[in-house]
Amino acid sequence: MIESMTGYGSATNDKYIVEIRSLNHRYLEIFMKMPPYMLQHEIPLRNLIKSRFERGRFDVMITLKDEKSFGLKINREYVRNVYIALKQVQDELSIPGQIDMDTITGYRDYILEDKQEYDESTLFDTFQKALSSLEEMRIKEGSFIEKDIAKGVDKIMDINNEIKRLVPLDYERKRTKFIERIKSIVTGELIDPNRIYQEIVIMGEKLDISEELSRIESHISQIKNVINNEKVVGKKLDFLLQEINREVNTIVCKSANDEISRLVIEMKSEIEKIREQAQNIQ
Template sequence: MPLSMTGFGRATATYYDKTISVEIKTVNHRFLDVSIKTPQTYQSLESDIRDSIQRHFQRGRVECFIMLDNEEVSPSKVNVNWPLMNQYVDTYYSIQNTYNLSTEEALAFIPKIPEIISISENVPLTESVSDIVLETVQEACGQVILMRSNEGKMITDDMKNRLENIKQLVKQLGERRETVIIEYQGRILSRIHAFTDGQLHDEARFYQEVAILAEKGDITEEITRLHSHVQQFGQTLNEEQVVGRKLGFILQEMQREVNTIGSKSNDALISNWVVTLKTEMEKIKEQIQNIE
């Protein structure tokens, strides 16, 4: 059964008295587009997180938010290299005296020196912590898939109902086809007889030409192909794989046949059915845009 591309999932885990929260939401997209926002603590895991997400989803925009203690920043510690700091201060005081600079000007460069001030994490990113983070991401992915599955079922049920309406209309088109040909032939004959007063020089050739004209308005081939496309669409809906693009292609072929039927037909009843068919197919098209 097809999955929806819309979903949300949230999972939490606790370690070192810290709580990690993972939120994942997915929306429509032609391809798989993954965005990850994580605290600095877990940035080294971003590649593994992305791989985990890509194993669960094949289409859609996926946004993954990882937070520590419900904040998007990690607990950090500022470290100062005091011996090096003292050397720089002594040097800048010498510069100050030599060039007659103010204290603020002399010391302004010190915070910009990476060797002096560094940032370390209070919570070490050990292998066990990495496993916890990735397991929490997988748990959130599982919740998203469950939601996408439930919504996918509703979308599939709606498309199947509309497909049944289309089947019924196509059946009616097939039943109406022969009547339309006969009526069309009759109208052609009536008009020609009216203009010629019934005086025909080559009656056999005349009826042959009328049959050819009527044949041009025949929609048998279009109905046959439409039957085939409808059947294929229904079979694809039952496949256990990513089918969104395939369904979109089949629907395009169905719409093409319906447009041809509409252009060929001079029958008011068929024209009304064509309008209804186009409406149903447009609704299905809207649903397909949310199918993985």
């Protein structure tokens, strides 16, 4: 099942509001915003995200519904110790400058916050619900992307089959053209039919694209298998599309047939469309 990397999920109750947004990203990246007194739970909450998702940028915001304004106190003993220590170092090393409040405010611990009361189990429960809401949206979006990719893959297969149909005709055209060219250069009595046949075989091997077409079929089969049976498909899909594109480029170099060239351009266009979609999925 394909899952999009773009989504939004939220959960709320009488205590918490949890909002999680996810965007496209090559790897898994998490940014969390929560009250300072909840920071002790940041790592466990991050691990919950990692346990359910593989790729994407996640922006998490956690707030208390009835968060009361809390008092701030200056940690006077801490400020005094910092000032004395800095003053001693300044005197010992003859360091110029002034130690003032701007210096002190560079130290975070000089402010003490009143402790807030909150229910940890309810926090984690609400967070899990927000993750489920996000996952539901990502799966829903992924189903639309999956349909578009399936259509594109079928189109590539149809084009591949059409090129296969043209290969024998293209070979016969080249063979006839080659013989006519030889006859126009060499007089009839000097022509060795066996030699011409050997040259045609060598030419056919050099220009044969059946191997490339077979590999494209194999890659398409692998793409379908990945889409239908795996959850994390983005990177694999991108790799297989690169392989198909490589085979297509080889076909372009080998074939001089106008109709095949037109079909190849069409196939490359479909590959690019699918690659763009692959950037949006996990």
